[in-house]
Amino acid sequence: xxxxxxxxxxxxxxxxxxxxxxxxxxxxxxxxxxxxxxxxxxxxxxxxxxxxxxxxxxxxxxxxxxxxxxxxxxxxxxxxxxxxxxxxxxxxxxxxxxxxxxxxxxxxxxxxxxxxxxxxxxxxxxxxxxxxxxxxxxxxxxxxxxxxxxxxxxxxxxxxxxxxxxxxxxxxx
Amino acid sequence: xxxxxxxxxxxxxxxxxxxxxxxxxxxxxxxxxxxxxxxxxxxxxxxxxxxxxxxxxxxxxxxxxxxxxxxxxxxxxxxxxxxxxxxxxxxxx
Numbered sequence: 001x002x003x004x005x006x007x008x009x010x011x012x013x014x015x016x017x018x019x020x021x022x023x024x025x026x027x028x029x030x031x032x033x034x035x036x037x038x039x040x041x042x043x044x045x046x047x048x049x050x051x052x053x054x055x056x057x058x059x060x061x062x063x064x065x066x067x068x069x070x071x072x073x074x075x076x077x078x079x080x081x082x083x084x085x086x087x088x089x090x091x092x093x094x095x096x097x098x099x100x101x102x103x104x105x106x107x108x109x110x111x112x113x114x115x116x117x118x119x120x121x122x123x124x125x126x127x128x129x130x131x132x133x134x135x136x137x138x139x140x141x142x143x144x145x146x147x148x149x150x151x152x153x154x155x156x157x158x159x160x161x162x163x164x165x166x167x168x169x170x171x172x173x
Numbered sequence: 174x175x176x177x178x179x180x181x182x183x184x185x186x187x188x189x190x191x192x193x194x195x196x197x198x199x200x201x202x203x204x205x206x207x208x209x210x211x212x213x214x215x216x217x218x219x220x221x222x223x224x225x226x227x228x229x230x231x232x233x234x235x236x237x238x239x240x241x242x243x244x245x246x247x248x249x250x251x252x253x254x255x256x257x258x259x260x261x262x263x264x265x266x
Contacts, residue, residue, distance in 0.1 A: 005193070043194030043196070046193075047194065060218060061218070090195070091196075107197055110238045110253075114238060
């Protein structure tokens with residue numbers, strides 16, 4: 001359905017500041033090209049408004065949250081793309097060498113598998129005969145692991161919501 | 174029709190599958206505008222469900238990953254992503 005973009009410039013600046021601070025505190029770098037970055041942030045706000053979640057502005061959302069969890073920004077593919085290409089798929093996040101202009105920014109090939117091949121949740125490892133004091137949860141965005149009864153509401157590293165975790169190691173002793 | 178036509182010089186039949194929010198799609202459109210060539214584009218995120226499904230089936234034949242932008246040239250080949258050099262080469266400028 002056609003969506004009328006009425007995003008407030010003030011909202012773009014506010015989200016830009018939040019994302020910059022979150023990135024810096026967790027060792028990530030927001031693309032220093034402000035015009036480029038703010039255009040992407042506008043797309044995130046548009047998606048938040050029309051879908052209810054900020055899915056990647058450079059990917060077509062299924063418009064069902066359960067099918068789009070992996071592309072809610074920051075997406076599950078960001079870190080692998082940063083490692084391999086120096087930028088995430090849309091280039092909202094870049095590595096230091098690209099931020100400093102020592103390496104050119106090029107379009108990033110799509111890493112997300114086609115819908116039929118996507119694995120929604122990995123199978124957790126079972127503890128075998130070892131009795132764990134707590135299950136271990138893994139954030140699908142940044143790989144952060146924590147051992148506790150339930151995962152935190154927001155990941156302390158990537159700031160992703162609780163729904164982006166998966167069970168990584170479970171008790172079966 | 175879902176396609177939007179942009180007029181310019183005729184360098185073949187260029188059909189762009191794009192997203193309204195995607196910056197690489199915007200760069201692709203801007204490049205073609207600068208080159209002054211005619212093309213048709215469709216912002217897939219702005220289509221209603223039925224139309225989007227249909228266009229996705231069309232796109233899948235050219236780019237199974239259905240990523241954006243995808244540029245189909247003369248119903249013969251497809252350039253995936255904002256590849257400035259390849260786009261210029263294919264349309265002969």
